[in-house]
Amino acid sequence: MESAQHMLRTGRRGTLFEFSMALRDLITSWHRRGLAWSLAWHDVVSRYRGSILGPFWITISMGLMVLGIGLLYARLFGISVAEFMPYVAMGIVFFGLMSGTINEGCDTFVHAANMLSQTALPMFTFVWRTVLRNLINLAHHAVIIISVIVIFGLWRVADPLLALGGLLLTVLNLSWISLLVGIASARFRDIPQFVMSVMQFAIFMTPVFWKPDAFPDRHAFLTLNPFYHMLTTIRAPLLGEQADGLSYIVLAIAAVLGWALTFSVFAVTRRRIVHYL
Amino acid sequence: MKPPEVSIAVTDLSLRFPVYGVDAKSLKKNLARVTVGGRLGSSNTGATEVTALSNISFSLRPGDRLGLIGHNGSGKTTLLRALSGAYEPDEGQIEVRGRIAALLDLSLGIDPSATGVDNIRLRGRIAGMSTKEIEDKMDEIATFSGLGPFLAMPMKTYSAGMQARLAFAVATAVEADVLLMDEWISVGDSEFKQLAHRRLLNLVERAGILVLASHDTELLRLYCNKVMRMEGGIASEVKDIRRIDELLAAA
Numbered sequence: 045m046e047s048a049q050h051m052l053r054t055g056r057r058g059t060l061f062e063f064s065m066a067l068r069d070l071i072t073s074w075h076r077r078g079l080a081w082s083l084a085w086h087d088v089v090s091r092y093r094g095s096i097l098g099p100f101w102i103t104i105s106m107g108l109m110v111l112g113i114g115l116l117y118a119r120l121f122g123i124s125v126a127e128f129m130p131y132v133a134m135g136i137v138f139f140g141l142m143s144g145t146i147n148e149g150c151d152t153f154v155h156a157a158n159m160l161s162q163t164a165l166p167m168f169t170f171v172w173r174t175v176l177r178n179l180i181n182l183a184h185h186a187v188i189i190i191s192v193i194v195i196f197g198l199w200r201v202a203d204p205l206l207a208l209g210g211l212l213l214t215v216l217n218l219s220w221i222s223l224l225v226g227i228a229s230a231r232f233r234d235i236p237q238f239v240m241s242v243m244q245f246a247i248f249m250t251p252v253f254w255k256p257d258a259f260p261d262r263h264a265f266l267t268l269n270p271f272y273h274m275l276t277t278i279r280a281p282l283l284g285e286q287a288d289g290l291s292y293i294v295l296a297i298a299a300v301l302g303w304a305l306t307f308s309v310f311a312v313t314r315r316r317i318v319h320y321l
Numbered sequence: 322m323k324p325p326e327v328s329i330a331v332t333d334l335s336l337r338f339p340v341y342g343v344d345a346k347s348l349k350k351n352l353a354r355v356t357v358g359g360r361l362g363s364s365n366t367g368a369t370e371v372t373a374l375s376n377i378s379f380s381l382r383p384g385d386r387l388g389l390i391g392h393n394g395s396g397k398t399t400l401l402r403a404l405s406g407a408y409e410p411d412e413g414q415i416e417v418r419g420r421i422a423a424l425l426d427l428s429l430g431i432d433p434s435a436t437g438v439d440n441i442r443l444r445g446r447i448a449g450m451s452t453k454e455i456e457d458k459m460d461e462i463a464t465f466s467g468l469g470p471f472l473a474m475p476m477k478t479y480s481a482g483m484q485a486r487l488a489f490a491v492a493t494a495v496e497a498d499v500l501l502m503d504e505w506i507s508v509g510d511s512e513f514k515q516l517a518h519r520r521l522l523n524l525v526e527r528a529g530i531l532v533l534a535s536h537d538t539e540l541l542r543l544y545c546n547k548v549m550r551m552e553g554g555i556a557s558e559v560k561d562i563r564r565i566d567e568l569l570a571a572a
């Protein structure tokens with residue numbers, strides 16, 4: 045723990061200094077990434093302690109939803125089940141990652157109040173804890189994805205590497221959103237409710253359960269929805285389709301601008317966050 | 322590898338808590354002169370502020386074992402938390418060289434539904450130990466806690482004393498140069514107290530620097546060789562422990 049050997053804490057020394065301290069927090073969290081992993085793993089284990097199926101309960105409930113909606117909507121929309129079921133399965137699972145990371149982001153600092161107020165642990169550790177916890181959950185739900193890929197023969201056309209790239213871009217964006225709502229929720233306790241409403245709204249506004257075929261390409265309804273871009277860059281390659289290049293550009297720009305904004309907010313509020321709690 | 326020089330240097334440290342969502346304006350005048358708690362005031366952003374520490378300066382060298390005395394809310398715990406790196410100073414600076422172990426709260430990182438062994442691992446990770454270090458120390462921690470087969474049971478089945486034993490065993494297993502302790506070391510039954518006492522002395526000897534906040538003057542005489550009195554966020558000078566009565570008399 046070279047970082048723990050020498051600790052220097054000072055009053056504010058100008059904006060540049062605040063940014064360098066925020067950067068040091070980020071770097072320390074990287075050195076102690078094992079801790080973030082341990083905490084995330086422990087969260088998953090302790091949440092489902094004593095339950096035999098554990099996180100697979102969520103997988104089962106998702107699976108049921110996939111089955112129900114897949115069959116029902118395919119009929120309603122007049123689309124073949126083979127086409128619609130994998131589509132909706134991936135939609136539900138990956139949207140679960142998005143809403144989970146963002147909703148739980150609200151609790152990142154609030155739940156860590158005890159630890160933050162008496163240790164010098166980097167604050168980013170808790171951001172990674174939230175993100176990693178949701179990725180662990182996703183790994184469980186991957187059963188559904190793999191099932192539909194195998195059952196509906198998508199492995200012949202799927203491009204998992206490209207989907208992984210989309211997932212990476214998505215997680216890059218989710219993590220700054222998660223941190224931003226985490227800071228905001230620590231300060232203003234109305235934010236978690238607000239975020240939850242937005243995410244509930246977003247699941248219906250995003251093509252999770254429905255296909256955007258009715259819209260012309262690049263309709264504002266889709267291009268202005270960040271979740272559409274995230275979802276399509278992961279889902280399309282798995283379905284053997286090509287995601288619009290625009291989505292990759294939007295996600296890359298959003299990641300850069302979003303992180304710049306969020307990191308600035310973090311740098312300015314960092315020393316105050318523990319007092320918000 | 323030569324161990325780095327252990328030291329604590331605090332210069333002109335001031336720390337204010339913004340309290341959000343509470344309007345203390347009407348209470349402020351009445352509360353300003355009480356002995357308990359820091360001073361209340363308003364920041365320029367309109368949030369109520371509690372001045373928890375103001376203009377504190379002191380420095381400690383290896384072998385210094387500082388006792389903190391003072392009323393409830395005089396800033397002892399806040400000072401410990403600032404030394405641990407959790408609270409950032411508003412003014413001044415804190416410089417600590419050496420590995421810090423803050424034993425401020427026994428329940429830190431304890432998950433009641435997890436087993437004793439799992440809690441040892443988790444707490445050890447939070448304290449900065451690697452997985453290997455923890456496994457190396459597991460036997461020693463388990464033996465010291467004296468919990469035997471109960472370590473495989475969830476913490477929630479433990480009595481308060483058993484929980485304290487485990488937490489104490491893990492918390493004191495760290496290799497630290499600077500030890501920060503709030504008043505909680507008197508845990509467990511009399512047999513355990515003796516064990517704990519010996520372990521603490523051992524740890525203090527290894528640690529180099531100890532800062533201990535307590536109301537118990539006997540305890541302070543036992544562990545410390547220096548003493549500092551806090552009052553309303555203002556610190557007295559650091560005195561020899563034999564002059565603790567002078568500081569108490571000044572109250």
